[in-house]
Amino acid sequence: MGEKDAILISKELKKNYGKLVAVDGVSLEIQPGQCVGLLGPNGAGKSTFIGMVYGATPRSGGELSVFGLDPQTNSRDIKKRVGVVTQEDCLDEAMTVQENMSMFARFSGVPSHEIERRVRKLLEFMALDHKRDASIRALSGGMKRRLVFVRALLAQPELIILDEPTTGLDPAVRHLLWEKVLELKEAGTTILLTTHYMDEAERLCERLIIMDQGKIREDAPPRELIERHCPGYVAHFRNREVGNTLHHYLSEHPEGVVYEDSAGVGVRGPDLPWISAMVSKIETAPEVVRPANLEDVFLKITGRGLGSHA
Amino acid sequence: MLETFSLSWRVAVRHWLIFRKDLFANVSPTIIDPTLFLICLGLGLGAYVNQVEGLSYARYVAPGLAVSTALFTAFFECSYNFYVRLTFENIYKAILTTPIGPREILFGEFIWIVLKGMGMTSMVTLWLVVFGFCHWEYALLMPILGGLVSFACGALGLIASSLVKNINQFQTVYSLVISPMFFFSGIFFPIKDLFWPLRWLANLSPFYHGVSLGQHILWARELGVGLAIHGSALLALSFLLGAIAYRRVHPLLYK
Numbered sequence: 001m002g003e004k005d006a007i008l009i010s011k012e013l014k015k016n017y018g019k020l021v022a023v024d025g026v027s028l029e030i031q032p033g034q035c036v037g038l039l040g041p042n043g044a045g046k047s048t049f050i051g052m053v054y055g056a057t058p059r060s061g062g063e064l065s066v067f068g069l070d071p072q073t074n075s076r077d078i079k080k081r082v083g084v085v086t087q088e089d090c091l092d093e094a095m096t097v098q099e100n101m102s103m104f105a106r107f108s109g110v111p112s113h114e115i116e117r118r119v120r121k122l123l124e125f126m127a128l129d130h131k132r133d134a135s136i137r138a139l140s141g142g143m144k145r146r147l148v149f150v151r152a153l154l155a156q157p158e159l160i161i162l163d164e165p166t167t168g169l170d171p172a173v174r175h176l177l178w179e180k181v182l183e184l185k186e187a188g189t190t191i192l193l194t195t196h197y198m199d200e201a202e203r204l205c206e207r208l209i210i211m212d213q214g215k216i217r218e219d220a221p222p223r224e225l226i227e228r229h230c231p232g233y234v235a236h237f238r239n240r241e242v243g244n245t246l247h248h249y250l251s252e253h254p255e256g257v258v259y260e261d262s263a264g265v266g267v268r269g270p271d272l273p274w275i276s277a278m279v280s281k282i283e284t285a286p287e288v289v290r291p292a293n294l295e296d297v298f299l300k301i302t303g304r305g306l307g308s309h310a
Numbered sequence: 311m312l313e314t315f316s317l318s319w320r321v322a323v324r325h326w327l328i329f330r331k332d333l334f335a336n337v338s339p340t341i342i343d344p345t346l347f348l349i350c351l352g353l354g355l356g357a358y359v360n361q362v363e364g365l366s367y368a369r370y371v372a373p374g375l376a377v378s379t380a381l382f383t384a385f386f387e388c389s390y391n392f393y394v395r396l397t398f399e400n401i402y403k404a405i406l407t408t409p410i411g412p413r414e415i416l417f418g419e420f421i422w423i424v425l426k427g428m429g430m431t432s433m434v435t436l437w438l439v440v441f442g443f444c445h446w447e448y449a450l451l452m453p454i455l456g457g458l459v460s461f462a463c464g465a466l467g468l469i470a471s472s473l474v475k476n477i478n479q480f481q482t483v484y485s486l487v488i489s490p491m492f493f494f495s496g497i498f499f500p501i502k503d504l505f506w507p508l509r510w511l512a513n514l515s516p517f518y519h520g521v522s523l524g525q526h527i528l529w530a531r532e533l534g535v536g537l538a539i540h541g542s543a544l545l546a547l548s549f550l551l552g553a554i555a556y557r558r559v560h561p562l563l564y565k
Binding site for chain 1: 313317320321323324327328331332399400401403404405406407408409410411564565
Protein backbone atom coordinates (compact mmCIF):
# COMPACT_ATOMS: atom_id res chain seq x y z
CA MET A 1 0.00 0.00 0.00
CA GLY A 2 1.34 3.41 -0.87
CA GLU A 3 1.09 6.88 0.47
CA LYS A 4 -2.16 7.40 -1.41
CA ASP A 5 -4.07 4.92 0.74
CA ALA A 6 -2.69 6.03 4.09
CA ILE A 7 -5.22 7.82 6.30
CA LEU A 8 -2.49 9.36 8.42
CA ILE A 9 0.81 10.65 7.11
CA SER A 10 3.28 12.34 9.42
CA LYS A 11 6.60 13.68 8.15
CA GLU A 12 9.28 14.98 10.49
CA LEU A 13 6.55 16.11 12.86
CA LYS A 14 7.80 18.30 15.73
CA LYS A 15 6.36 19.87 18.82
CA ASN A 16 8.19 22.07 21.33
CA TYR A 17 6.85 23.62 24.48
CA GLY A 18 9.36 26.41 24.94
CA LYS A 19 12.69 24.63 25.26
CA LEU A 20 11.11 21.25 25.94
CA VAL A 21 10.98 19.11 22.81
CA ALA A 22 7.96 16.81 23.17
CA VAL A 23 7.87 15.35 19.67
CA ASP A 24 11.13 15.37 17.73
CA GLY A 25 10.76 14.49 14.07
CA VAL A 26 8.19 11.72 13.90
CA SER A 27 7.58 10.20 10.46
CA LEU A 28 5.02 7.46 9.99
CA GLU A 29 2.05 6.34 7.92
CA ILE A 30 -1.04 4.51 9.03
CA GLN A 31 -3.10 2.50 6.55
CA PRO A 32 -6.86 2.09 6.89
CA GLY A 33 -7.91 -0.86 9.05
CA GLN A 34 -4.60 -1.07 10.90
CA CYS A 35 -4.44 -1.30 14.66
CA VAL A 36 -1.30 0.52 15.68
CA GLY A 37 0.09 0.57 19.21
CA LEU A 38 2.09 3.54 20.34
CA LEU A 39 4.35 2.59 23.24
CA GLY A 40 6.86 4.56 25.22
CA PRO A 41 7.71 5.70 28.73
CA ASN A 42 5.80 8.55 30.35
CA GLY A 43 6.81 11.77 28.65
CA ALA A 44 7.85 10.05 25.41
CA GLY A 45 5.55 12.30 23.39
CA LYS A 46 2.71 9.85 22.70
CA SER A 47 -0.15 12.04 23.91
CA THR A 48 1.34 15.12 22.28
CA PHE A 49 1.51 13.28 18.97
CA ILE A 50 -2.10 12.18 19.35
CA GLY A 51 -3.19 15.73 20.18
CA MET A 52 -1.65 16.94 16.94
CA VAL A 53 -3.43 14.21 14.98
CA TYR A 54 -6.90 15.39 15.89
CA GLY A 55 -6.01 19.06 15.89
CA ALA A 56 -6.11 19.78 19.62
CA THR A 57 -2.43 20.75 19.61
CA PRO A 58 -0.66 22.92 17.04
CA ARG A 59 2.54 21.49 15.63
CA SER A 60 5.88 23.30 15.72
CA GLY A 61 7.27 21.79 12.53
CA GLY A 62 6.96 19.07 9.93
CA GLU A 63 3.94 17.92 8.02
CA LEU A 64 0.82 16.08 9.08
CA SER A 65 -2.14 14.91 7.09
CA VAL A 66 -5.15 12.98 8.36
CA PHE A 67 -7.71 11.76 5.81
CA GLY A 68 -5.80 13.98 3.40
CA LEU A 69 -6.57 17.06 5.52
CA ASP A 70 -4.32 19.28 7.60
CA PRO A 71 -5.31 19.15 11.30
CA GLN A 72 -3.98 22.66 11.77
CA THR A 73 -6.44 24.24 9.34
CA ASN A 74 -9.22 21.69 9.08
CA SER A 75 -9.52 19.94 12.41
CA ARG A 76 -13.31 20.19 12.32
CA ASP A 77 -13.66 17.93 9.29
CA ILE A 78 -11.06 15.55 10.65
CA LYS A 79 -12.76 15.33 14.04
CA LYS A 80 -16.06 14.40 12.35
CA ARG A 81 -14.35 11.15 11.37
CA VAL A 82 -12.25 10.53 14.50
CA GLY A 83 -13.28 9.25 17.94
CA VAL A 84 -10.97 9.95 20.87
CA VAL A 85 -10.77 8.21 24.23
CA THR A 86 -8.79 10.73 26.24
CA GLN A 87 -6.38 9.69 28.95
CA GLU A 88 -8.46 11.43 31.63
CA ASP A 89 -12.15 10.59 31.74
CA CYS A 90 -13.31 14.21 31.26
CA LEU A 91 -16.95 13.38 31.98
CA ASP A 92 -19.52 15.97 32.99
CA GLU A 93 -19.92 15.11 36.67
CA ALA A 94 -23.11 17.11 37.10
CA MET A 95 -24.91 15.04 34.48
CA THR A 96 -26.22 11.50 34.23
CA VAL A 97 -24.81 8.83 31.95
CA GLN A 98 -27.60 9.37 29.42
CA GLU A 99 -27.20 13.17 29.50
CA ASN A 100 -23.46 12.93 29.00
CA MET A 101 -23.98 10.78 25.96
CA SER A 102 -26.76 12.90 24.41
CA MET A 103 -24.79 16.09 24.92
CA PHE A 104 -21.73 14.58 23.34
CA ALA A 105 -23.84 13.32 20.46
CA ARG A 106 -24.98 16.91 19.84
CA PHE A 107 -21.38 18.14 20.01
CA SER A 108 -20.38 15.43 17.55
CA GLY A 109 -23.05 16.39 15.07
CA VAL A 110 -25.22 13.27 15.37
CA PRO A 111 -28.60 14.15 13.80
CA SER A 112 -31.20 14.84 16.54
CA HIS A 113 -33.56 12.07 15.46
CA GLU A 114 -30.67 9.60 15.66
CA ILE A 115 -29.37 10.55 19.10
CA GLU A 116 -31.67 8.51 21.29
CA ARG A 117 -31.33 5.33 19.26
CA ARG A 118 -27.57 5.57 18.99
CA VAL A 119 -27.06 6.34 22.68
CA ARG A 120 -29.22 3.39 23.67
CA LYS A 121 -27.39 1.06 21.31
CA LEU A 122 -23.95 2.13 22.56
CA LEU A 123 -24.88 1.87 26.23
CA GLU A 124 -26.07 -1.68 25.53
CA PHE A 125 -22.87 -2.40 23.59
CA MET A 126 -20.86 -1.57 26.71
CA ALA A 127 -23.34 -3.11 29.20
CA LEU A 128 -24.09 0.27 30.73
CA ASP A 129 -27.80 0.47 29.90
CA HIS A 130 -28.81 -0.24 33.49
CA LYS A 131 -26.83 2.86 34.54
CA ARG A 132 -28.36 5.31 32.06
CA ASP A 133 -29.95 7.48 34.75
CA ALA A 134 -27.09 7.22 37.24
CA SER A 135 -25.01 10.29 37.94
CA ILE A 136 -21.37 10.14 36.93
CA ARG A 137 -20.30 10.45 40.56
CA ALA A 138 -22.06 7.18 41.31
CA LEU A 139 -20.05 5.22 38.73
CA SER A 140 -17.00 3.08 39.46
CA GLY A 141 -13.73 3.85 37.69
CA GLY A 142 -14.31 0.97 35.28
CA MET A 143 -17.80 2.16 34.38
CA LYS A 144 -16.55 5.68 33.73
CA ARG A 145 -13.89 4.31 31.43
CA ARG A 146 -16.44 2.24 29.54
CA LEU A 147 -18.61 5.31 29.16
CA VAL A 148 -15.71 7.37 27.81
CA PHE A 149 -15.05 4.57 25.38
CA VAL A 150 -18.57 4.47 23.92
CA ARG A 151 -18.77 8.24 23.98
CA ALA A 152 -15.98 8.22 21.40
CA LEU A 153 -18.05 5.93 19.16
CA LEU A 154 -21.09 8.23 18.90
CA ALA A 155 -20.13 9.71 15.57
CA GLN A 156 -19.29 6.27 14.12
CA PRO A 157 -15.66 7.25 13.53
CA GLU A 158 -13.39 5.72 10.90
CA LEU A 159 -10.35 6.27 13.13
CA ILE A 160 -10.41 5.65 16.86
CA ILE A 161 -7.69 7.03 19.10
CA LEU A 162 -7.34 5.33 22.47
CA ASP A 163 -5.00 7.11 24.88
CA GLU A 164 -4.24 4.61 27.65
CA PRO A 165 -7.76 3.19 27.59
CA THR A 166 -7.28 0.57 30.31
CA THR A 167 -4.91 2.23 32.78
CA GLY A 168 -6.05 1.51 36.31
CA LEU A 169 -8.79 -0.95 35.39
CA ASP A 170 -9.46 -4.37 36.84
CA PRO A 171 -8.82 -7.42 34.60
CA ALA A 172 -12.51 -8.02 33.86
CA VAL A 173 -13.04 -4.51 32.51
CA ARG A 174 -9.79 -4.67 30.55
CA HIS A 175 -10.93 -7.85 28.85
CA LEU A 176 -14.32 -6.33 28.08
CA LEU A 177 -12.65 -3.29 26.49
CA TRP A 178 -10.25 -5.47 24.51
CA GLU A 179 -13.16 -7.49 23.20
CA LYS A 180 -14.85 -4.31 22.01
CA VAL A 181 -11.69 -2.96 20.41
CA LEU A 182 -11.33 -6.24 18.51
CA GLU A 183 -14.96 -6.00 17.36
CA LEU A 184 -14.29 -2.54 15.98
CA LYS A 185 -11.13 -3.79 14.33
CA GLU A 186 -13.09 -6.62 12.72
CA ALA A 187 -15.48 -4.02 11.35
CA GLY A 188 -12.57 -2.28 9.63
CA THR A 189 -12.06 0.68 11.96
CA THR A 190 -8.54 2.05 12.10
CA ILE A 191 -7.19 2.18 15.64
CA LEU A 192 -4.34 4.11 17.20
CA LEU A 193 -3.70 3.04 20.77
CA THR A 194 -1.25 4.12 23.44
CA THR A 195 -0.64 1.87 26.40
CA HIS A 196 1.83 0.91 29.07
CA TYR A 197 0.63 -2.70 29.06
CA MET A 198 2.64 -4.89 26.76
CA ASP A 199 0.09 -7.71 26.89
CA GLU A 200 -2.52 -5.25 25.67
CA ALA A 201 -0.30 -4.05 22.85
CA GLU A 202 0.56 -7.59 21.80
CA ARG A 203 -3.03 -8.76 21.90
CA LEU A 204 -4.61 -5.87 20.00
CA CYS A 205 -2.03 -4.45 17.64
CA GLU A 206 -0.48 -5.85 14.51
CA ARG A 207 2.05 -3.04 14.50
CA LEU A 208 3.91 -1.39 17.36
CA ILE A 209 5.69 1.91 17.41
CA ILE A 210 8.03 2.50 20.32
CA MET A 211 8.69 6.14 21.12
CA ASP A 212 11.26 7.58 23.50
CA GLN A 213 12.18 11.21 24.07
CA GLY A 214 10.00 12.36 21.19
CA LYS A 215 11.50 10.02 18.61
CA ILE A 216 10.42 6.75 17.07
CA ARG A 217 12.80 3.99 18.18
CA GLU A 218 11.07 1.05 16.56
CA ASP A 219 8.20 0.37 14.21
CA ALA A 220 7.39 -3.29 13.53
CA PRO A 221 4.96 -6.13 14.26
CA PRO A 222 5.22 -7.42 17.87
CA ARG A 223 6.76 -10.82 17.01
CA GLU A 224 9.34 -9.17 14.82
CA LEU A 225 10.35 -6.80 17.61
CA ILE A 226 10.95 -9.69 19.96
CA GLU A 227 12.88 -11.63 17.30
CA ARG A 228 15.00 -8.64 16.48
CA HIS A 229 15.80 -7.37 19.96
CA CYS A 230 15.30 -10.15 22.47
CA PRO A 231 15.23 -13.53 20.78
CA GLY A 232 15.35 -16.52 23.07
CA TYR A 233 14.60 -17.21 26.71
CA VAL A 234 15.06 -15.53 30.04
CA ALA A 235 16.04 -17.13 33.34
CA HIS A 236 15.33 -14.96 36.34
CA PHE A 237 16.88 -15.16 39.81
CA ARG A 238 15.56 -13.42 42.89
CA ASN A 239 18.92 -13.56 44.64
CA ARG A 240 21.09 -10.72 43.36
CA GLU A 241 24.25 -12.37 44.59
CA VAL A 242 23.98 -14.76 41.64
CA GLY A 243 24.93 -11.74 39.53
CA ASN A 244 28.67 -12.20 39.90
CA THR A 245 28.51 -15.88 39.02
CA LEU A 246 26.41 -14.99 35.98
CA HIS A 247 28.85 -12.36 34.76
CA HIS A 248 31.62 -14.84 35.16
CA TYR A 249 29.71 -17.47 33.17
CA LEU A 250 28.92 -15.01 30.43
CA SER A 251 32.52 -14.00 29.98
CA GLU A 252 32.93 -17.50 28.51
CA HIS A 253 29.50 -17.64 26.84
CA PRO A 254 29.00 -14.21 25.24
CA GLU A 255 25.73 -15.21 23.50
CA GLY A 256 23.86 -14.29 26.67
CA VAL A 257 23.01 -11.01 28.34
CA VAL A 258 22.73 -10.25 32.06
CA TYR A 259 20.43 -7.60 33.43
CA GLU A 260 19.28 -6.43 36.83
CA ASP A 261 15.81 -5.22 37.64
CA SER A 262 13.77 -4.43 40.71
CA ALA A 263 12.95 -8.11 41.23
CA GLY A 264 16.48 -9.47 41.03
CA VAL A 265 18.81 -10.48 38.25
CA GLY A 266 18.20 -12.25 34.93
CA VAL A 267 19.96 -13.79 31.98
CA ARG A 268 18.71 -13.95 28.43
CA GLY A 269 20.07 -16.70 26.21
CA PRO A 270 19.41 -17.68 22.61
CA ASP A 271 17.46 -20.88 23.38
CA LEU A 272 16.33 -23.30 26.09
CA PRO A 273 19.33 -25.69 25.88
CA TRP A 274 21.66 -22.72 26.40
CA ILE A 275 19.67 -21.78 29.51
CA SER A 276 19.69 -25.31 30.95
CA ALA A 277 23.42 -25.66 30.29
CA MET A 278 23.96 -22.42 32.18
CA VAL A 279 21.74 -23.45 35.07
CA SER A 280 23.53 -26.80 35.53
CA LYS A 281 26.90 -25.05 35.38
CA ILE A 282 26.21 -22.37 37.97
CA GLU A 283 24.24 -24.82 40.16
CA THR A 284 21.56 -22.32 41.15
CA ALA A 285 17.94 -22.88 40.19
CA PRO A 286 16.29 -19.81 38.65
CA GLU A 287 12.98 -18.67 40.03
CA VAL A 288 11.44 -18.69 36.56
CA VAL A 289 12.37 -19.46 32.96
CA ARG A 290 10.23 -17.89 30.24
CA PRO A 291 10.35 -16.81 26.60
CA ALA A 292 11.54 -13.23 26.18
CA ASN A 293 8.58 -10.91 25.69
CA LEU A 294 7.64 -7.40 24.61
CA GLU A 295 8.34 -6.00 28.02
CA ASP A 296 11.97 -7.05 27.62
CA VAL A 297 12.04 -5.34 24.22
CA PHE A 298 10.49 -2.21 25.65
CA LEU A 299 12.92 -1.98 28.55
CA LYS A 300 15.85 -2.61 26.25
CA ILE A 301 14.86 0.03 23.70
CA THR A 302 13.88 2.68 26.18
CA GLY A 303 17.15 2.21 27.98
CA ARG A 304 16.30 0.32 31.14
CA GLY A 305 17.04 -3.31 31.79
CA LEU A 306 17.59 -6.20 29.46
CA GLY A 307 20.54 -5.78 27.15
CA SER A 308 21.30 -2.22 28.06
CA HIS A 309 23.67 -3.24 30.86
CA ALA A 310 21.95 -0.76 33.14
CA MET B 311 -19.82 30.46 9.58
CA LEU B 312 -23.24 28.97 10.20
CA GLU B 313 -21.62 25.78 11.45
CA THR B 314 -19.36 27.80 13.77
CA PHE B 315 -22.39 29.46 15.26
CA SER B 316 -24.31 26.23 15.55
CA LEU B 317 -21.40 24.52 17.35
CA SER B 318 -20.87 27.53 19.64
CA TRP B 319 -24.55 27.47 20.47
CA ARG B 320 -24.26 23.85 21.62
CA VAL B 321 -21.51 24.87 24.05
CA ALA B 322 -23.79 27.58 25.45
CA VAL B 323 -26.64 25.07 25.72
CA ARG B 324 -24.35 22.76 27.71
CA HIS B 325 -23.74 25.54 30.26
CA TRP B 326 -27.45 26.27 30.44
CA LEU B 327 -28.29 22.60 31.08
CA ILE B 328 -25.81 22.49 33.95
CA PHE B 329 -27.07 25.84 35.30
CA ARG B 330 -30.67 24.64 35.13
CA LYS B 331 -29.87 21.55 37.20
CA ASP B 332 -29.29 23.73 40.24
CA LEU B 333 -31.56 26.58 39.28
CA PHE B 334 -32.55 27.73 42.75
CA ALA B 335 -28.99 27.83 44.08
CA ASN B 336 -27.85 29.62 40.95
CA VAL B 337 -30.60 32.22 40.86
CA SER B 338 -31.16 32.91 44.55
CA PRO B 339 -28.19 35.29 45.07
CA THR B 340 -29.35 37.32 42.08
CA ILE B 341 -32.69 37.96 43.71
CA ILE B 342 -31.69 38.01 47.37
CA ASP B 343 -28.56 40.19 47.20
CA PRO B 344 -30.16 43.20 45.45
CA THR B 345 -33.16 42.87 47.75
CA LEU B 346 -30.91 43.09 50.79
CA PHE B 347 -29.09 46.07 49.29
CA LEU B 348 -32.39 47.80 48.63
CA ILE B 349 -33.64 47.20 52.15
CA CYS B 350 -30.39 48.08 53.93
CA LEU B 351 -29.18 50.91 51.76
CA GLY B 352 -32.32 52.20 50.12
CA LEU B 353 -34.62 52.07 53.09
CA GLY B 354 -32.17 51.78 56.03
CA LEU B 355 -29.39 54.16 55.08
CA GLY B 356 -31.80 56.04 52.82
CA ALA B 357 -33.69 57.22 55.90
CA TYR B 358 -30.64 59.33 56.84
CA VAL B 359 -29.92 60.54 53.33
CA ASN B 360 -32.01 63.35 51.95
CA GLN B 361 -31.88 63.20 48.23
CA VAL B 362 -29.21 62.28 45.74
CA GLU B 363 -29.47 63.75 42.25
CA GLY B 364 -32.99 64.76 43.19
CA LEU B 365 -34.02 61.17 43.94
CA SER B 366 -34.78 59.15 47.05
CA TYR B 367 -31.77 57.01 47.93
CA ALA B 368 -33.59 53.78 47.05
CA ARG B 369 -34.34 55.14 43.59
CA TYR B 370 -30.78 56.37 43.33
CA VAL B 371 -29.20 52.94 43.91
CA ALA B 372 -31.83 50.90 42.04
CA PRO B 373 -30.37 51.04 38.47
CA GLY B 374 -26.86 50.24 39.68
CA LEU B 375 -28.12 47.20 41.54
CA ALA B 376 -29.67 45.81 38.37
CA VAL B 377 -26.46 46.40 36.42
CA SER B 378 -24.24 45.01 39.19
CA THR B 379 -26.07 41.70 38.81
CA ALA B 380 -24.53 41.46 35.35
CA LEU B 381 -21.08 42.28 36.73
CA PHE B 382 -21.10 39.56 39.37
CA THR B 383 -22.84 36.95 37.25
CA ALA B 384 -20.38 37.44 34.44
CA PHE B 385 -17.23 37.74 36.49
CA PHE B 386 -17.88 34.65 38.58
CA GLU B 387 -18.99 32.61 35.58
CA CYS B 388 -15.89 33.46 33.60
CA SER B 389 -13.42 33.27 36.46
CA TYR B 390 -14.16 30.48 38.93
CA ASN B 391 -16.60 28.50 36.80
CA PHE B 392 -14.61 28.77 33.61
CA TYR B 393 -11.37 27.95 35.41
CA VAL B 394 -12.88 24.87 37.03
CA ARG B 395 -14.19 23.66 33.67
CA LEU B 396 -10.80 24.27 32.14
CA THR B 397 -8.49 22.81 34.75
CA PHE B 398 -10.32 20.56 37.20
CA GLU B 399 -13.23 19.12 35.25
CA ASN B 400 -11.45 18.90 31.88
CA ILE B 401 -14.75 19.72 30.20
CA TYR B 402 -13.08 21.48 27.30
CA LYS B 403 -10.57 18.72 26.79
CA ALA B 404 -13.46 16.37 26.10
CA ILE B 405 -15.33 18.88 23.94
CA LEU B 406 -12.20 19.50 21.86
CA THR B 407 -12.24 15.88 20.69
CA THR B 408 -15.52 16.64 18.87
CA PRO B 409 -15.87 18.91 15.80
CA ILE B 410 -15.96 21.84 18.25
CA GLY B 411 -12.72 23.82 18.34
CA PRO B 412 -11.25 26.48 20.66
CA ARG B 413 -12.98 29.26 18.73
CA GLU B 414 -16.41 27.67 19.13
CA ILE B 415 -15.75 27.09 22.82
CA LEU B 416 -14.93 30.76 23.32
CA PHE B 417 -17.87 31.97 21.24
CA GLY B 418 -20.04 29.59 23.26
CA GLU B 419 -18.76 31.12 26.51
CA PHE B 420 -19.63 34.58 25.22
CA ILE B 421 -23.09 33.57 24.02
CA TRP B 422 -23.79 31.95 27.36
CA ILE B 423 -22.52 34.86 29.43
CA VAL B 424 -24.50 37.43 27.42
CA LEU B 425 -27.72 35.42 27.73
CA LYS B 426 -27.12 34.74 31.42
CA GLY B 427 -26.43 38.43 32.06
CA MET B 428 -29.57 39.40 30.16
CA GLY B 429 -31.70 36.96 32.13
CA MET B 430 -30.31 37.95 35.54
CA THR B 431 -30.55 41.68 34.85
CA SER B 432 -34.13 41.24 33.64
CA MET B 433 -35.11 39.53 36.87
CA VAL B 434 -33.71 42.29 39.07
CA THR B 435 -35.21 44.99 36.84
CA LEU B 436 -38.59 43.32 37.06
CA TRP B 437 -38.21 43.32 40.83
CA LEU B 438 -37.41 47.03 40.80
CA VAL B 439 -40.39 47.76 38.58
CA VAL B 440 -42.73 45.74 40.80
CA PHE B 441 -41.58 47.67 43.89
CA GLY B 442 -41.75 50.97 42.07
CA PHE B 443 -38.09 51.90 42.51
CA CYS B 444 -37.66 52.94 38.91
CA HIS B 445 -39.37 54.21 35.81
CA TRP B 446 -40.65 51.25 33.85
CA GLU B 447 -40.96 53.06 30.50
CA TYR B 448 -37.50 52.19 29.33
CA ALA B 449 -37.02 49.07 31.43
CA LEU B 450 -37.10 46.94 28.29
CA LEU B 451 -33.67 48.34 27.43
CA MET B 452 -32.19 46.87 30.60
CA PRO B 453 -31.75 43.26 29.35
CA ILE B 454 -29.70 44.57 26.43
CA LEU B 455 -27.58 46.68 28.76
CA GLY B 456 -27.22 43.71 31.11
CA GLY B 457 -26.06 41.53 28.24
CA LEU B 458 -23.46 44.05 27.17
CA VAL B 459 -22.10 44.66 30.69
CA SER B 460 -22.04 40.92 31.18
CA PHE B 461 -20.02 40.49 28.00
CA ALA B 462 -17.43 43.07 29.08
CA CYS B 463 -17.15 41.82 32.67
CA GLY B 464 -17.13 38.21 31.49
CA ALA B 465 -14.20 39.13 29.25
CA LEU B 466 -12.47 40.51 32.36
CA GLY B 467 -13.12 37.19 34.08
CA LEU B 468 -11.63 35.29 31.16
CA ILE B 469 -8.57 37.52 31.15
CA ALA B 470 -8.21 36.85 34.88
CA SER B 471 -8.49 33.12 34.17
CA SER B 472 -5.59 33.40 31.77
CA LEU B 473 -3.46 35.21 34.37
CA VAL B 474 -3.99 33.34 37.64
CA LYS B 475 -1.62 30.57 38.64
CA ASN B 476 -4.20 28.85 40.81
CA ILE B 477 -7.83 29.29 41.75
CA ASN B 478 -7.08 31.21 44.98
CA GLN B 479 -5.64 34.13 43.07
CA PHE B 480 -9.10 35.10 41.83
CA GLN B 481 -9.59 36.56 45.31
CA THR B 482 -6.88 39.10 44.62
CA VAL B 483 -8.38 39.95 41.24
CA TYR B 484 -11.71 40.38 42.96
CA SER B 485 -10.32 42.72 45.62
CA LEU B 486 -8.10 44.75 43.31
CA VAL B 487 -10.30 45.00 40.23
CA ILE B 488 -13.90 43.99 40.74
CA SER B 489 -14.51 45.57 44.16
CA PRO B 490 -13.05 48.99 43.25
CA MET B 491 -14.99 48.88 39.99
CA PHE B 492 -18.14 48.19 41.96
CA PHE B 493 -17.66 50.84 44.64
CA PHE B 494 -16.39 53.62 42.33
CA SER B 495 -18.98 53.13 39.64
CA GLY B 496 -21.43 55.78 40.83
CA ILE B 497 -23.73 53.07 42.09
CA PHE B 498 -23.80 54.37 45.71
CA PHE B 499 -22.81 58.03 45.22
CA PRO B 500 -22.14 60.26 42.22
CA ILE B 501 -18.46 60.10 41.34
CA LYS B 502 -18.34 63.51 39.71
CA ASP B 503 -16.95 65.08 42.91
CA LEU B 504 -14.28 62.41 43.43
CA PHE B 505 -10.54 63.06 43.28
CA TRP B 506 -9.77 63.34 39.54
CA PRO B 507 -7.53 60.24 39.07
CA LEU B 508 -10.33 58.08 40.42
CA ARG B 509 -12.79 59.63 37.99
CA TRP B 510 -10.32 59.12 35.19
CA LEU B 511 -9.90 55.46 36.15
CA ALA B 512 -13.67 55.00 36.38
CA ASN B 513 -13.92 56.01 32.74
CA LEU B 514 -11.89 52.92 31.84
CA SER B 515 -14.35 50.67 33.64
CA PRO B 516 -17.11 49.09 31.56
CA PHE B 517 -19.12 48.77 34.73
CA TYR B 518 -19.07 52.54 35.37
CA HIS B 519 -20.48 53.16 31.91
CA GLY B 520 -23.00 50.39 32.40
CA VAL B 521 -24.22 51.85 35.68
CA SER B 522 -24.38 55.35 34.23
CA LEU B 523 -26.37 54.18 31.23
CA GLY B 524 -28.63 52.16 33.54
CA GLN B 525 -29.30 55.33 35.53
CA HIS B 526 -30.21 57.25 32.38
CA ILE B 527 -32.59 54.43 31.48
CA LEU B 528 -34.27 53.72 34.81
CA TRP B 529 -34.42 57.36 35.95
CA ALA B 530 -35.77 58.18 32.47
CA ARG B 531 -33.35 61.11 32.13
CA GLU B 532 -31.54 62.25 29.01
CA LEU B 533 -31.49 58.84 27.43
CA GLY B 534 -29.96 60.15 24.21
CA VAL B 535 -26.97 61.68 26.00
CA GLY B 536 -26.51 58.51 28.05
CA LEU B 537 -26.54 56.30 24.99
CA ALA B 538 -24.18 58.58 23.09
CA ILE B 539 -21.55 58.84 25.83
CA HIS B 540 -21.81 55.75 28.01
CA GLY B 541 -23.36 53.51 25.38
CA SER B 542 -20.55 54.06 22.93
CA ALA B 543 -17.87 53.84 25.66
CA LEU B 544 -19.37 50.56 26.86
CA LEU B 545 -19.43 49.18 23.32
CA ALA B 546 -15.83 50.19 22.71
CA LEU B 547 -14.61 48.71 26.01
CA SER B 548 -16.59 45.51 25.41
CA PHE B 549 -15.01 45.10 22.02
CA LEU B 550 -11.53 45.75 23.38
CA LEU B 551 -11.87 43.45 26.40
CA GLY B 552 -13.52 40.75 24.29
CA ALA B 553 -10.63 40.82 21.84
CA ILE B 554 -8.03 40.66 24.62
CA ALA B 555 -9.88 37.80 26.31
CA TYR B 556 -10.08 35.87 23.04
CA ARG B 557 -6.39 36.31 22.33
CA ARG B 558 -5.37 35.31 25.84
CA VAL B 559 -7.68 32.33 26.35
CA HIS B 560 -7.41 30.75 22.89
CA PRO B 561 -3.85 29.50 23.57
CA LEU B 562 -5.06 27.84 26.79
CA LEU B 563 -7.43 25.71 24.73
CA TYR B 564 -5.02 25.06 21.86
CA LYS B 565 -1.54 24.25 23.08
